[in-house]
Amino acid sequence: DIVMTQSPDSLAVSLGERATINCKSSQTVLSSSNNKNFLAWYQQKPGQPPKLLIYWASTRESGVPDRFSGSGSGTDFTLAISSLQAEDVAVYYCQQYYNAPITFGQGTRLEIK
Amino acid sequence: QVQLVESGGGVVQPGRSLRLSCTASGFMFSSYAMHWVRQAPGKGLEWLTIISNDGTTKHYANSVKGRSTISRDNSRKTVYLEMNTLRAEDTALYYCARGRGSGSFLVDSWGQGTLVTVSS
Numbered sequence: 001d002i003v004m005t006q007s008p009d010s011l012a013v014s015l016g017e018r019a020t021i022n023c024k025s026s027q028t029v030l031s032s033s034n035n036k037n038f039l040a041w042y043q044q045k046p047g048q049p050p051k052l053l054i055y056w057a058s059t060r061e062s063g064v065p066d067r068f069s070g071s072g073s074g075t076d077f078t079l080a081i082s083s084l085q086a087e088d089v090a091v092y093y094c095q096q097y098y099n100a101p102i103t104f105g106q107g108t109r110l111e112i113k
Numbered sequence: 114q115v116q117l118v119e120s121g122g123g124v125v126q127p128g129r130s131l132r133l134s135c136t137a138s139g140f141m142f143s144s145y146a147m148h149w150v151r152q153a154p155g156k157g158l159e160w161l162t163i164i165s166n167d168g169t170t171k172h173y174a175n176s177v178k179g180r181s182t183i184s185r186d187n188s189r190k191t192v193y194l195e196m197n198t199l200r201a202e203d204t205a206l207y208y209c210a211r212g213r214g215s216g217s218f219l220v221d222s223w224g225q226g227t228l229v230t231v232s233s
Contacts, residue, residue, distance in 0.1 A: 050208075
């Protein structure tokens with residue numbers, strides 16, 4: 001199974017500042033057949049189901065604000081929020097969908113400092 | 114818009130079985146793979162299983178393989194998860210989710226979840 005490890009486990013950032021969350025996979029999620037990284041990011045707010053933010057490591061889902069961006073390739077990935085808003089308080093998960101079993105990172109809790 | 118409504122959760126005794134259902138609306142159900150993902154109280158997300166759009170391909174997480182079965186009825190726009198020999202560690206909120214495409218492993222929409230509590 002591919003193990004996904006996020007860092008840090010929790011993060012406190014001031015409003016308007018940049019937040020970055022890292023995700024590392026135990027093996028590559030870059031497909032040689034289509035040159036795409038099978039890596040997604042989800043946001044989960046309290047009491048709600050997760051919401052897809054980013055897929056193919058860097059493609060924003062429709063309707064997601066452009067302050068959210070994803071980067072990385074192979075085994076190392078980053079989710080960045082360029083200017084933190086109050087509504088961004090949530091737990092963020094990375095997920096590999098390269099192969100089954102699909103696996104998630106343990107989550108990163110993002111709070112306001 | 115995409116709507117997924119789970120049902121069938123509740124309190125179940127250890128060792129018993131349970132069948133969860135998820136009814137879809139707002140999209141062409143028969144064209145999409147469907148997933149089940151769970152979340153234990155205060156914990157992270159755990160993917161459980163996927164079924165392709167036509168029901169011919171299924172994959173399971175090791176934690177439920179051999180005691181869970183995913184199935185679907187495209188005429189009823191419903192996907193099911195049957196779990197046997199339930200344990201305390203199966204206590205969780207169970208989400209139904211849609212794959213992006215016929216066999217896609219990418220989850221793009223989620224239901225609100227149904228809570229399963231395994232307790233005597």
